[in-house]
Amino acid sequence: MDRKVVAIDVGGTFLKAAAITEAGEIVAKEEWPTAVEQGTSAVLDRIAAVAKAVAEKACWNWGEVAGVGLGVPGFHDFDNHLCEESVNLGWKNVYIVKEMESRLGVPVRFDNDANAAALGETWIGGGKGHRHTVMVTLGTGIGGGIVIDNKIYRGANGMGGEIGHMVMEPVRGERCNCGQIGCLETIASATGILRAAQKRVAEGQETSLRNVANLTTKDVFEHAANGDRVAAEVIDYAVHKLGLALALIGNTLNPEVIVIGGGPSRAGDVLYKPLNDYFRKYALKRVAKAAKIRPAELGNDAGVLGAAKLVLS
Amino acid sequence: MDRKVVAIDVGGTFLKAAAITEAGEIVAKEEWPTAVEQGTSAVLDRIAAVAKAVAEKACWNWGEVAGVGLGVPGFHDFDNHLCEESVNLGWKNVYIVKEMESRLGVPVRFDNDANAAALGETWIGGGKGHRHTVMVTLGTGIGGGIVIDNKIYRGANGMGGEIGHMVMEPVRGERCNCGQIGCLETIASATGILRAAQKRVAEGQETSLRNVANLTTKDVFEHAANGDRVAAEVIDYAVHKLGLALALIGNTLNPEVIVIGGGPSRAGDVLYKPLNDYFRKYALKRVAKAAKIRPAELGNDAGVLGAAKLVLS
The missing domain is CATH 3.30.420.40 (ATPase, nucleotide binding domain)
Structure with missing residues:
Protein backbone atom coordinates (compact mmCIF):
# COMPACT_ATOMS: atom_id res chain seq x y z
CA MET A 1 0.00 0.00 0.00
CA LEU A 119 -5.17 16.74 11.90
CA GLY A 120 -1.90 17.25 10.04
CA GLU A 121 -0.02 18.14 13.23
CA THR A 122 -1.54 15.15 15.02
CA TRP A 123 -0.55 12.87 12.19
CA ILE A 124 3.12 13.75 11.70
CA GLY A 125 3.77 17.05 13.50
CA GLY A 126 3.76 18.39 17.05
CA GLY A 127 1.03 15.97 18.12
CA LYS A 128 2.52 12.88 16.52
CA GLY A 129 1.87 9.70 18.47
CA HIS A 130 -1.13 11.11 20.36
CA ARG A 131 -4.83 10.37 20.02
CA HIS A 132 -6.29 13.49 21.64
CA THR A 133 -4.87 16.79 20.43
CA VAL A 134 -5.92 20.40 20.77
CA MET A 135 -4.36 22.75 18.25
CA VAL A 136 -4.34 26.52 18.61
CA THR A 137 -2.98 28.67 15.79
CA LEU A 138 -2.02 32.22 16.72
CA GLY A 139 -2.35 34.33 13.59
CA THR A 140 -4.54 37.20 12.49
CA GLY A 141 -7.17 35.48 14.61
CA ILE A 142 -6.92 32.31 16.65
CA GLY A 143 -7.79 29.11 14.85
CA GLY A 144 -8.62 26.02 16.79
CA GLY A 145 -8.92 22.35 16.00
CA ILE A 146 -9.64 19.33 18.15
CA VAL A 147 -8.61 15.80 17.29
CA ILE A 148 -10.18 12.98 19.28
CA ASP A 149 -9.11 9.40 18.68
CA ASN A 150 -7.15 10.60 15.66
CA LYS A 151 -10.26 12.07 14.04
CA ILE A 152 -11.25 15.70 13.68
CA TYR A 153 -13.97 16.57 16.16
CA ARG A 154 -16.55 18.70 14.39
CA GLY A 155 -19.38 19.01 16.91
CA ALA A 156 -23.08 19.48 16.29
CA ASN A 157 -22.82 21.85 13.33
CA GLY A 158 -19.16 22.07 12.46
CA MET A 159 -18.19 24.56 15.19
CA GLY A 160 -16.06 22.22 17.32
CA GLY A 161 -12.80 23.84 18.35
CA GLU A 162 -13.70 27.53 17.96
CA ILE A 163 -11.25 28.32 20.72
CA GLY A 164 -10.48 31.81 19.48
CA HIS A 165 -13.97 32.94 20.45
CA MET A 166 -13.82 31.88 24.08
CA VAL A 167 -14.80 35.05 25.92
CA MET A 168 -11.92 35.70 28.31
CA GLU A 169 -12.40 39.41 29.08
CA PRO A 170 -16.13 40.07 28.97
CA VAL A 171 -16.05 43.47 30.69
CA ARG A 172 -12.83 45.27 29.79
CA GLY A 173 -12.12 43.50 26.52
CA GLU A 174 -12.04 44.74 22.95
CA ARG A 175 -14.70 44.00 20.39
CA CYS A 176 -14.03 40.96 18.21
CA ASN A 177 -14.99 40.51 14.55
CA CYS A 178 -17.62 38.03 15.72
CA GLY A 179 -19.41 40.79 17.63
CA GLN A 180 -18.43 39.61 21.12
CA ILE A 181 -16.38 41.52 23.65
CA GLY A 182 -13.07 40.08 24.83
CA CYS A 183 -12.69 36.91 22.76
CA LEU A 184 -9.36 35.14 23.24
CA GLU A 185 -8.32 36.12 19.73
CA THR A 186 -8.62 39.84 20.52
CA ILE A 187 -6.01 39.22 23.25
CA ALA A 188 -3.65 36.41 22.29
CA SER A 189 -3.60 36.27 18.48
CA ALA A 190 -0.47 37.59 16.81
CA THR A 191 -2.58 40.58 15.76
CA GLY A 192 -3.98 41.09 19.27
CA ILE A 193 -0.49 41.11 20.81
CA LEU A 194 0.80 43.55 18.22
CA ARG A 195 -2.19 45.86 18.71
CA ALA A 196 -1.67 45.93 22.48
CA ALA A 197 1.99 46.82 21.98
CA GLN A 198 1.18 49.53 19.43
CA LYS A 199 -1.30 51.03 21.85
CA ARG A 200 1.33 51.31 24.56
CA VAL A 201 3.79 52.89 22.15
CA ALA A 202 1.12 55.36 21.03
CA GLU A 203 0.45 56.20 24.68
CA GLY A 204 4.11 57.18 24.97
CA GLN A 205 5.10 54.44 27.43
CA GLU A 206 8.82 54.02 28.10
CA THR A 207 9.76 51.05 25.95
CA SER A 208 12.43 49.98 23.49
CA LEU A 209 9.58 49.17 21.09
CA ARG A 210 9.35 52.92 20.34
CA ASN A 211 12.53 52.68 18.30
CA VAL A 212 11.27 49.91 16.02
CA ALA A 213 10.03 50.89 12.59
CA ASN A 214 7.16 48.72 11.30
CA LEU A 215 6.65 46.92 14.59
CA THR A 216 5.75 43.21 14.32
CA THR A 217 4.55 40.62 16.84
CA LYS A 218 7.97 39.00 16.59
CA ASP A 219 9.57 42.27 17.76
CA VAL A 220 7.31 42.30 20.81
CA PHE A 221 8.40 38.78 21.80
CA GLU A 222 12.07 39.62 21.16
CA HIS A 223 12.02 42.82 23.18
CA ALA A 224 10.23 40.99 26.00
CA ALA A 225 12.94 38.29 25.92
CA ASN A 226 15.56 41.05 26.07
CA GLY A 227 14.03 42.53 29.21
CA ASP A 228 11.87 45.40 27.98
CA ARG A 229 9.27 45.81 30.72
CA VAL A 230 6.42 47.09 28.55
CA ALA A 231 6.87 44.35 25.95
CA ALA A 232 7.03 41.81 28.77
CA GLU A 233 3.75 43.11 30.23
CA VAL A 234 2.07 42.85 26.84
CA ILE A 235 3.25 39.26 26.42
CA ASP A 236 2.39 38.35 30.01
CA TYR A 237 -1.19 39.52 29.69
CA ALA A 238 -1.74 37.65 26.42
CA VAL A 239 -0.04 34.47 27.61
CA HIS A 240 -1.90 34.58 30.94
CA LYS A 241 -5.27 34.59 29.18
CA LEU A 242 -4.12 31.95 26.70
CA GLY A 243 -2.87 29.72 29.52
CA LEU A 244 -6.14 30.11 31.42
CA ALA A 245 -8.16 29.33 28.27
CA LEU A 246 -6.06 26.23 27.62
CA ALA A 247 -6.61 25.14 31.22
CA LEU A 248 -10.38 25.60 30.87
CA ILE A 249 -10.28 23.48 27.73
CA GLY A 250 -7.85 21.12 29.44
CA ASN A 251 -10.18 20.38 32.36
CA THR A 252 -12.93 19.69 29.84
CA LEU A 253 -11.06 17.75 27.15
CA ASN A 254 -8.09 16.31 29.07
CA PRO A 255 -5.85 16.35 25.96
CA GLU A 256 -2.56 14.52 25.59
CA VAL A 257 -0.96 17.37 23.73
CA ILE A 258 -1.71 21.00 22.98
CA VAL A 259 -0.01 22.14 19.78
CA ILE A 260 0.67 25.84 19.28
CA GLY A 261 0.89 27.06 15.70
CA GLY A 262 1.34 30.39 13.92
CA GLY A 263 4.16 32.94 14.03
CA PRO A 264 4.39 33.27 17.85
CA SER A 265 4.78 29.48 18.18
CA ARG A 266 8.44 29.96 17.22
CA ALA A 267 9.12 32.45 20.03
CA GLY A 268 10.72 29.85 22.30
CA ASP A 269 11.01 30.15 26.08
CA VAL A 270 9.56 33.64 26.24
CA LEU A 271 6.27 32.02 25.20
CA TYR A 272 6.43 28.43 26.50
CA LYS A 273 7.82 29.07 29.97
CA PRO A 274 4.98 31.36 31.13
CA LEU A 275 2.39 29.48 29.06
CA ASN A 276 3.24 26.25 30.85
CA ASP A 277 3.24 28.05 34.21
CA TYR A 278 -0.21 29.58 33.67
CA PHE A 279 -1.62 26.36 32.26
CA ARG A 280 -0.37 24.41 35.27
CA LYS A 281 -1.64 27.11 37.64
CA TYR A 282 -5.22 26.78 36.41
CA ALA A 283 -5.55 23.15 35.24
CA LEU A 284 -6.28 20.27 37.58
CA LYS A 285 -3.02 18.57 38.56
CA ARG A 286 -3.92 15.33 36.84
CA VAL A 287 -4.91 17.21 33.68
CA ALA A 288 -1.66 19.20 33.71
CA LYS A 289 0.30 15.99 34.22
CA ALA A 290 -1.25 14.42 31.11
CA ALA A 291 -0.87 17.39 28.76
CA LYS A 292 2.24 18.55 26.96
CA ILE A 293 2.31 21.95 25.27
CA ARG A 294 4.35 21.81 22.08
CA PRO A 295 5.11 23.97 19.08
CA ALA A 296 3.67 22.99 15.72
CA GLU A 297 6.22 21.39 13.42
CA LEU A 298 4.69 21.49 9.96
CA GLY A 299 4.42 25.24 9.40
CA ASN A 300 2.39 26.13 6.32
CA ASP A 301 2.25 22.47 5.28
CA ALA A 302 0.00 21.44 8.19
CA GLY A 303 -3.16 22.23 6.22
CA VAL A 304 -2.34 20.18 3.11
CA LEU A 305 -0.99 17.29 5.18
CA GLY A 306 -4.17 17.22 7.27
CA ALA A 307 -6.33 17.47 4.14
CA ALA A 308 -4.39 14.52 2.70
CA LYS A 309 -4.97 12.57 5.93
CA LEU A 310 -8.73 13.10 5.53
CA VAL A 311 -8.49 10.98 2.40
CA LEU A 312 -6.10 8.42 3.89
CA SER A 313 -8.12 7.80 7.08
CA MET B 1 -32.53 -9.44 21.46
CA LEU B 119 -24.37 8.48 29.32
CA GLY B 120 -27.68 7.55 30.96
CA GLU B 121 -29.19 10.97 30.24
CA THR B 122 -27.94 10.81 26.63
CA TRP B 123 -29.44 7.35 26.21
CA ILE B 124 -32.97 7.87 27.48
CA GLY B 125 -33.06 11.15 29.43
CA GLY B 126 -32.62 14.86 28.76
CA GLY B 127 -30.15 14.21 25.95
CA LYS B 128 -32.15 11.48 24.22
CA GLY B 129 -31.79 11.47 20.46
CA HIS B 130 -28.49 13.38 20.48
CA ARG B 131 -24.94 12.25 19.75
CA HIS B 132 -22.97 15.01 21.46
CA THR B 133 -24.04 15.84 25.01
CA VAL B 134 -22.51 17.80 27.84
CA MET B 135 -23.94 17.02 31.27
CA VAL B 136 -23.45 19.24 34.30
CA THR B 137 -24.73 18.09 37.69
CA LEU B 138 -25.15 20.80 40.31
CA GLY B 139 -24.80 19.15 43.71
CA THR B 140 -22.33 19.37 46.57
CA GLY B 141 -19.80 19.97 43.81
CA ILE B 142 -20.31 20.16 40.06
CA GLY B 143 -20.01 16.89 38.20
CA GLY B 144 -19.43 16.88 34.49
CA GLY B 145 -19.65 14.32 31.76
CA ILE B 146 -19.17 14.53 28.02
CA VAL B 147 -20.71 12.16 25.52
CA ILE B 148 -19.36 12.24 21.97
CA ASP B 149 -20.93 10.07 19.28
CA ASN B 150 -22.95 8.34 22.01
CA LYS B 151 -19.81 7.29 23.87
CA ILE B 152 -18.36 8.68 27.08
CA TYR B 153 -15.38 10.89 26.35
CA ARG B 154 -12.68 10.13 28.91
CA GLY B 155 -9.67 12.07 27.66
CA ALA B 156 -5.99 11.29 28.12
CA ASN B 157 -6.16 9.99 31.68
CA GLY B 158 -9.83 9.84 32.59
CA MET B 159 -10.27 13.55 33.39
CA GLY B 160 -12.51 14.46 30.46
CA GLY B 161 -15.46 16.58 31.54
CA GLU B 162 -14.12 17.98 34.84
CA ILE B 163 -16.21 21.05 34.25
CA GLY B 164 -16.63 21.84 37.94
CA HIS B 165 -12.97 22.80 38.15
CA MET B 166 -12.99 25.38 35.39
CA VAL B 167 -11.47 28.44 37.08
CA MET B 168 -14.05 31.18 36.60
CA GLU B 169 -13.06 33.65 39.34
CA PRO B 170 -9.28 33.41 39.70
CA VAL B 171 -8.82 36.60 41.70
CA ARG B 172 -11.81 37.16 43.95
CA GLY B 173 -13.02 33.56 44.18
CA GLU B 174 -13.18 31.14 47.09
CA ARG B 175 -10.84 28.23 47.58
CA CYS B 176 -12.05 24.93 46.14
CA ASN B 177 -11.43 21.45 47.59
CA CYS B 178 -9.07 20.86 44.66
CA GLY B 179 -6.78 23.63 45.90
CA GLN B 180 -7.65 26.17 43.18
CA ILE B 181 -9.24 29.57 43.67
CA GLY B 182 -12.62 30.25 42.06
CA CYS B 183 -13.55 26.94 40.43
CA LEU B 184 -17.03 26.89 38.91
CA GLU B 185 -18.20 24.52 41.64
CA THR B 186 -17.38 27.03 44.39
CA ILE B 187 -19.82 29.39 42.64
CA ALA B 188 -22.60 27.48 40.91
CA SER B 189 -22.94 24.15 42.75
CA ALA B 190 -26.00 23.79 44.98
CA THR B 191 -23.60 24.13 47.91
CA GLY B 192 -21.90 27.20 46.45
CA ILE B 193 -25.22 28.97 45.91
CA LEU B 194 -26.37 28.15 49.43
CA ARG B 195 -23.09 29.36 50.93
CA ALA B 196 -23.33 32.69 49.08
CA ALA B 197 -26.88 33.19 50.38
CA GLN B 198 -25.92 32.27 53.95
CA LYS B 199 -23.09 34.78 53.80
CA ARG B 200 -25.45 37.58 52.81
CA VAL B 201 -27.89 36.63 55.60
CA ALA B 202 -25.00 36.59 58.08
CA GLU B 203 -23.97 40.05 56.88
CA GLY B 204 -27.45 41.26 57.82
CA GLN B 205 -28.58 42.08 54.28
CA GLU B 206 -32.26 42.94 53.85
CA THR B 207 -33.75 39.72 52.48
CA SER B 208 -36.71 37.43 53.04
CA LEU B 209 -34.17 34.58 53.37
CA ARG B 210 -33.51 35.83 56.94
CA ASN B 211 -36.83 34.37 58.02
CA VAL B 212 -36.12 30.86 56.73
CA ALA B 213 -35.00 28.27 59.27
CA ASN B 214 -32.53 25.69 57.86
CA LEU B 215 -32.02 27.52 54.59
CA THR B 216 -31.63 25.31 51.50
CA THR B 217 -30.58 25.99 47.90
CA LYS B 218 -34.19 25.40 46.89
CA ASP B 219 -35.27 28.26 49.19
CA VAL B 220 -32.80 30.58 47.48
CA PHE B 221 -34.26 29.80 44.05
CA GLU B 222 -37.83 30.16 45.36
CA HIS B 223 -37.22 33.48 47.05
CA ALA B 224 -35.48 34.74 43.90
CA ALA B 225 -38.50 33.66 41.84
CA ASN B 226 -40.75 35.52 44.30
CA GLY B 227 -38.82 38.75 43.83
CA ASP B 228 -36.40 38.85 46.77
CA ARG B 229 -33.59 41.09 45.53
CA VAL B 230 -30.75 39.51 47.52
CA ALA B 231 -31.74 35.96 46.56
CA ALA B 232 -32.01 37.12 42.95
CA GLU B 233 -28.50 38.59 43.07
CA VAL B 234 -27.10 35.34 44.47
CA ILE B 235 -28.76 33.32 41.71
CA ASP B 236 -27.77 35.82 39.03
CA TYR B 237 -24.09 35.68 39.94
CA ALA B 238 -24.03 31.87 39.98
CA VAL B 239 -26.03 31.51 36.77
CA HIS B 240 -23.94 34.16 35.01
CA LYS B 241 -20.72 32.23 35.69
CA LEU B 242 -22.39 28.92 34.80
CA GLY B 243 -23.71 30.37 31.53
CA LEU B 244 -20.27 31.76 30.65
CA ALA B 245 -18.60 28.42 31.45
CA LEU B 246 -21.12 26.57 29.29
CA ALA B 247 -20.46 29.03 26.46
CA LEU B 248 -16.69 28.47 26.76
CA ILE B 249 -17.31 24.73 26.58
CA GLY B 250 -19.88 25.32 23.86
CA ASN B 251 -17.44 27.14 21.56
CA THR B 252 -15.01 24.29 22.05
CA LEU B 253 -17.30 21.25 21.92
CA ASN B 254 -20.28 22.54 19.93
CA PRO B 255 -22.71 20.20 21.72
CA GLU B 256 -26.23 19.39 20.58
CA VAL B 257 -27.60 19.44 24.10
CA ILE B 258 -26.43 20.54 27.53
CA VAL B 259 -28.21 18.59 30.28
CA ILE B 260 -28.44 20.11 33.74
CA GLY B 261 -28.78 17.69 36.65
CA GLY B 262 -28.93 17.90 40.43
CA GLY B 263 -31.37 19.68 42.75
CA PRO B 264 -31.27 23.13 41.08
CA SER B 265 -32.12 21.53 37.71
CA ARG B 266 -35.74 21.42 38.88
CA ALA B 267 -35.89 25.17 39.61
CA GLY B 268 -37.66 26.02 36.35
CA ASP B 269 -37.63 29.44 34.66
CA VAL B 270 -35.73 31.15 37.46
CA LEU B 271 -32.77 29.01 36.38
CA TYR B 272 -33.29 28.33 32.67
CA LYS B 273 -34.32 31.80 31.52
CA PRO B 274 -31.13 33.59 32.67
CA LEU B 275 -28.97 30.53 31.95
CA ASN B 276 -30.09 30.54 28.33
CA ASP B 277 -29.61 34.31 28.14
CA TYR B 278 -26.04 34.19 29.47
CA PHE B 279 -25.16 31.18 27.34
CA ARG B 280 -26.42 32.93 24.22
CA LYS B 281 -24.66 36.14 25.22
CA TYR B 282 -21.24 34.46 25.31
CA ALA B 283 -21.48 31.60 22.79
CA LEU B 284 -20.95 32.05 19.06
CA LYS B 285 -24.32 32.45 17.35
CA ARG B 286 -23.97 29.23 15.39
CA VAL B 287 -22.98 27.35 18.56
CA ALA B 288 -25.93 28.79 20.48
CA LYS B 289 -28.25 27.87 17.62
CA ALA B 290 -27.16 24.22 17.76
CA ALA B 291 -27.30 23.74 21.54
CA LYS B 292 -30.37 23.21 23.67
CA ILE B 293 -30.12 23.49 27.46
CA ARG B 294 -32.39 20.96 29.12
CA PRO B 295 -33.09 19.57 32.58
CA ALA B 296 -32.03 16.03 33.36
CA GLU B 297 -34.92 13.57 33.35
CA LEU B 298 -33.65 10.47 35.11
CA GLY B 299 -32.96 11.82 38.60
CA ASN B 300 -31.05 9.36 40.77
CA ASP B 301 -31.46 6.61 38.16
CA ALA B 302 -29.15 8.31 35.63
CA GLY B 303 -26.07 6.61 37.08
CA VAL B 304 -27.36 3.03 36.95
CA LEU B 305 -28.93 3.52 33.55
CA GLY B 306 -25.65 4.87 32.19
CA ALA B 307 -23.70 2.05 33.82
CA ALA B 308 -26.10 -0.42 32.17
CA LYS B 309 -25.55 1.30 28.82
CA LEU B 310 -21.79 0.73 29.21
CA VAL B 311 -22.52 -2.98 28.98
CA LEU B 312 -25.11 -2.66 26.22
CA SER B 313 -22.97 -0.50 23.90
Missing part, protein backbone atom coordinates in the same frame (compact mmCIF):
# COMPACT_ATOMS: atom_id res chain seq x y z
CA ASP A 2 1.36 3.33 -0.98
CA ARG A 3 -1.60 5.46 -1.83
CA LYS A 4 -1.08 8.82 -3.49
CA VAL A 5 -3.19 11.80 -2.54
CA VAL A 6 -3.56 15.37 -3.72
CA ALA A 7 -4.43 17.98 -1.10
CA ILE A 8 -5.29 21.63 -1.49
CA ASP A 9 -5.41 24.41 1.05
CA VAL A 10 -8.11 26.63 -0.44
CA GLY A 11 -7.38 30.13 0.79
CA GLY A 12 -8.95 33.45 -0.11
CA THR A 13 -5.73 34.50 -1.89
CA PHE A 14 -3.90 31.30 -2.87
CA LEU A 15 -4.65 27.70 -3.71
CA LYS A 16 -1.81 25.72 -2.15
CA ALA A 17 -1.73 22.24 -3.64
CA ALA A 18 0.52 19.31 -2.78
CA ALA A 19 1.05 15.76 -4.00
CA ILE A 20 1.43 13.65 -0.88
CA THR A 21 2.26 10.00 -0.25
CA GLU A 22 0.65 7.72 2.30
CA ALA A 23 3.72 8.21 4.50
CA GLY A 24 3.13 11.96 4.56
CA GLU A 25 5.90 12.90 2.16
CA ILE A 26 5.24 15.95 0.01
CA VAL A 27 6.42 15.05 -3.49
CA ALA A 28 5.41 18.24 -5.29
CA LYS A 29 3.77 21.59 -4.57
CA GLU A 30 1.90 24.18 -6.59
CA GLU A 31 0.64 27.59 -5.57
CA TRP A 32 -1.87 29.41 -7.74
CA PRO A 33 -3.85 32.58 -7.12
CA THR A 34 -7.38 31.64 -6.09
CA ALA A 35 -8.94 34.35 -8.27
CA VAL A 36 -12.01 34.61 -6.07
CA GLU A 37 -13.28 37.50 -8.20
CA GLN A 38 -13.99 35.07 -11.05
CA GLY A 39 -16.81 33.49 -9.09
CA THR A 40 -17.55 30.18 -7.40
CA SER A 41 -17.74 27.98 -10.46
CA ALA A 42 -14.44 29.29 -11.87
CA VAL A 43 -12.70 28.75 -8.52
CA LEU A 44 -14.00 25.17 -8.38
CA ASP A 45 -12.57 24.66 -11.87
CA ARG A 46 -9.23 26.14 -10.75
CA ILE A 47 -9.11 23.80 -7.74
CA ALA A 48 -9.58 20.86 -10.11
CA ALA A 49 -6.94 22.23 -12.47
CA VAL A 50 -4.32 22.80 -9.77
CA ALA A 51 -5.00 19.30 -8.41
CA LYS A 52 -4.22 17.79 -11.79
CA ALA A 53 -1.25 20.12 -12.30
CA VAL A 54 0.43 19.14 -9.03
CA ALA A 55 -0.12 15.43 -9.77
CA GLU A 56 1.52 15.90 -13.14
CA LYS A 57 4.40 17.81 -11.53
CA ALA A 58 4.87 14.78 -9.25
CA CYS A 59 4.98 12.49 -12.30
CA TRP A 60 1.75 10.79 -11.21
CA ASN A 61 -0.91 9.62 -13.62
CA TRP A 62 -4.29 10.94 -12.48
CA GLY A 63 -5.48 7.31 -12.39
CA GLU A 64 -3.04 6.62 -9.56
CA VAL A 65 -4.51 9.30 -7.29
CA ALA A 66 -6.58 7.75 -4.50
CA GLY A 67 -8.45 10.93 -3.66
CA VAL A 68 -8.34 14.66 -3.09
CA GLY A 69 -8.47 16.39 0.29
CA LEU A 70 -9.45 20.02 0.70
CA GLY A 71 -9.02 22.51 3.54
CA VAL A 72 -11.72 25.14 3.09
CA PRO A 73 -12.21 28.12 5.43
CA GLY A 74 -15.80 28.73 6.55
CA PHE A 75 -18.85 27.15 8.09
CA HIS A 76 -19.71 23.71 6.82
CA ASP A 77 -22.53 21.21 7.08
CA PHE A 78 -20.53 17.99 7.09
CA ASP A 79 -23.56 15.71 7.11
CA ASN A 80 -24.50 17.12 3.72
CA HIS A 81 -20.95 17.71 2.39
CA LEU A 82 -21.87 21.33 2.04
CA CYS A 83 -19.91 24.54 2.50
CA GLU A 84 -22.68 26.73 3.94
CA GLU A 85 -20.66 29.91 3.94
CA SER A 86 -17.09 30.93 3.33
CA VAL A 87 -16.54 34.65 3.74
CA ASN A 88 -12.96 34.42 2.43
CA LEU A 89 -14.07 32.68 -0.76
CA GLY A 90 -17.40 34.47 -1.14
CA TRP A 91 -19.17 31.10 -1.20
CA LYS A 92 -22.71 30.30 -0.04
CA ASN A 93 -24.13 26.77 -0.05
CA VAL A 94 -21.58 25.08 -2.25
CA TYR A 95 -21.90 21.27 -2.39
CA ILE A 96 -18.15 21.05 -2.44
CA VAL A 97 -17.78 17.26 -2.47
CA LYS A 98 -20.27 16.74 -5.29
CA GLU A 99 -18.84 19.64 -7.31
CA MET A 100 -15.27 18.42 -6.98
CA GLU A 101 -15.96 14.71 -7.43
CA SER A 102 -17.76 15.44 -10.70
CA ARG A 103 -14.73 17.45 -11.87
CA LEU A 104 -12.07 15.03 -10.63
CA GLY A 105 -13.54 11.53 -10.78
CA VAL A 106 -11.94 10.50 -7.47
CA PRO A 107 -13.21 10.60 -3.87
CA VAL A 108 -13.04 14.07 -2.31
CA ARG A 109 -12.92 14.88 1.43
CA PHE A 110 -12.92 18.31 3.02
CA ASP A 111 -12.79 20.09 6.33
CA ASN A 112 -12.14 23.61 7.45
CA ASP A 113 -8.58 24.85 7.31
CA ALA A 114 -7.97 24.99 11.08
CA ASN A 115 -9.28 21.45 11.55
CA ALA A 116 -7.14 20.19 8.69
CA ALA A 117 -4.05 21.77 10.26
CA ALA A 118 -4.87 20.12 13.61
CA ASP B 2 -33.51 -8.39 24.91
CA ARG B 3 -30.38 -8.45 26.94
CA LYS B 4 -30.58 -8.13 30.70
CA VAL B 5 -28.02 -6.12 32.62
CA VAL B 6 -27.28 -5.40 36.26
CA ALA B 7 -25.90 -1.95 37.08
CA ILE B 8 -24.58 -0.57 40.34
CA ASP B 9 -23.92 2.98 41.40
CA VAL B 10 -21.07 2.45 43.86
CA GLY B 11 -21.27 5.35 46.31
CA GLY B 12 -19.33 6.01 49.49
CA THR B 13 -22.50 5.43 51.53
CA PHE B 14 -24.80 3.23 49.45
CA LEU B 15 -24.60 0.61 46.71
CA LYS B 16 -27.56 1.34 44.45
CA ALA B 17 -28.20 -1.66 42.24
CA ALA B 18 -30.73 -2.09 39.44
CA ALA B 19 -31.80 -4.84 37.08
CA ILE B 20 -32.23 -3.17 33.69
CA THR B 21 -33.49 -4.36 30.33
CA GLU B 22 -32.01 -3.53 26.95
CA ALA B 23 -34.83 -1.00 26.48
CA GLY B 24 -33.75 0.85 29.62
CA GLU B 25 -36.55 -0.38 31.86
CA ILE B 26 -35.63 -0.78 35.52
CA VAL B 27 -37.18 -4.08 36.62
CA ALA B 28 -35.89 -4.15 40.20
CA LYS B 29 -33.77 -2.07 42.56
CA GLU B 30 -31.74 -2.76 45.68
CA GLU B 31 -29.97 -0.34 47.98
CA TRP B 32 -27.42 -1.62 50.46
CA PRO B 33 -25.00 0.24 52.71
CA THR B 34 -21.55 0.19 51.10
CA ALA B 35 -19.82 -0.52 54.43
CA VAL B 36 -16.58 1.11 53.28
CA GLU B 37 -15.10 0.55 56.76
CA GLN B 38 -14.93 -3.20 56.09
CA GLY B 39 -12.19 -2.66 53.51
CA THR B 40 -11.79 -2.94 49.76
CA SER B 41 -12.12 -6.70 49.42
CA ALA B 42 -15.29 -6.83 51.50
CA VAL B 43 -16.83 -4.00 49.46
CA LEU B 44 -16.02 -5.83 46.21
CA ASP B 45 -17.76 -8.90 47.69
CA ARG B 46 -20.77 -6.77 48.62
CA ILE B 47 -20.98 -5.32 45.10
CA ALA B 48 -21.07 -8.89 43.74
CA ALA B 49 -23.68 -9.88 46.32
CA VAL B 50 -26.00 -6.95 45.65
CA ALA B 51 -25.68 -7.62 41.90
CA LYS B 52 -26.89 -11.18 42.39
CA ALA B 53 -29.57 -10.06 44.87
CA VAL B 54 -31.13 -7.55 42.49
CA ALA B 55 -31.10 -10.09 39.65
CA GLU B 56 -32.92 -12.54 41.90
CA LYS B 57 -35.40 -9.84 42.92
CA ALA B 58 -36.10 -9.33 39.20
CA CYS B 59 -36.71 -13.08 38.81
CA TRP B 60 -33.66 -13.40 36.54
CA ASN B 61 -31.36 -16.41 36.59
CA TRP B 62 -27.76 -15.21 36.85
CA GLY B 63 -27.06 -17.09 33.62
CA GLU B 64 -29.36 -14.69 31.78
CA VAL B 65 -27.39 -11.60 32.81
CA ALA B 66 -25.34 -10.24 29.88
CA GLY B 67 -23.02 -8.17 32.03
CA VAL B 68 -22.60 -5.81 34.96
CA GLY B 69 -22.01 -2.07 34.71
CA LEU B 70 -20.52 -0.03 37.53
CA GLY B 71 -20.43 3.69 38.26
CA VAL B 72 -17.43 4.28 40.51
CA PRO B 73 -16.39 7.70 41.84
CA GLY B 74 -12.70 8.52 41.53
CA PHE B 75 -9.75 8.65 39.15
CA HIS B 76 -9.46 5.73 36.79
CA ASP B 77 -6.98 4.33 34.30
CA PHE B 78 -9.37 3.00 31.70
CA ASP B 79 -6.68 1.48 29.50
CA ASN B 80 -5.80 -0.85 32.37
CA HIS B 81 -9.34 -1.24 33.80
CA LEU B 82 -7.97 0.17 37.02
CA CYS B 83 -9.47 2.40 39.70
CA GLU B 84 -6.34 4.38 40.62
CA GLU B 85 -7.91 6.22 43.50
CA SER B 86 -11.35 6.66 44.97
CA VAL B 87 -11.38 8.96 47.98
CA ASN B 88 -15.05 8.18 48.72
CA LEU B 89 -14.41 4.43 48.77
CA GLY B 90 -10.91 4.56 50.26
CA TRP B 91 -9.60 2.63 47.25
CA LYS B 92 -6.12 2.74 45.72
CA ASN B 93 -5.17 0.80 42.58
CA VAL B 94 -8.08 -1.60 42.44
CA TYR B 95 -8.27 -3.65 39.21
CA ILE B 96 -12.02 -3.31 39.35
CA VAL B 97 -12.89 -5.18 36.15
CA LYS B 98 -10.69 -8.19 36.95
CA GLU B 99 -11.87 -8.31 40.58
CA MET B 100 -15.54 -8.17 39.65
CA GLU B 101 -15.38 -10.48 36.64
CA SER B 102 -13.75 -13.16 38.78
CA ARG B 103 -16.55 -12.78 41.33
CA LEU B 104 -19.40 -12.57 38.85
CA GLY B 105 -18.44 -14.64 35.81
CA VAL B 106 -19.90 -12.10 33.36
CA PRO B 107 -18.37 -9.13 31.50
CA VAL B 108 -17.98 -6.04 33.69
CA ARG B 109 -17.71 -2.43 32.50
CA PHE B 110 -17.15 0.65 34.62
CA ASP B 111 -16.81 4.40 34.47
CA ASN B 112 -16.92 7.21 36.94
CA ASP B 113 -20.29 8.16 38.35
CA ALA B 114 -20.60 11.53 36.60
CA ASN B 115 -19.72 10.00 33.23
CA ALA B 116 -22.22 7.19 33.78
CA ALA B 117 -24.94 9.73 34.56
CA ALA B 118 -24.11 11.66 31.37
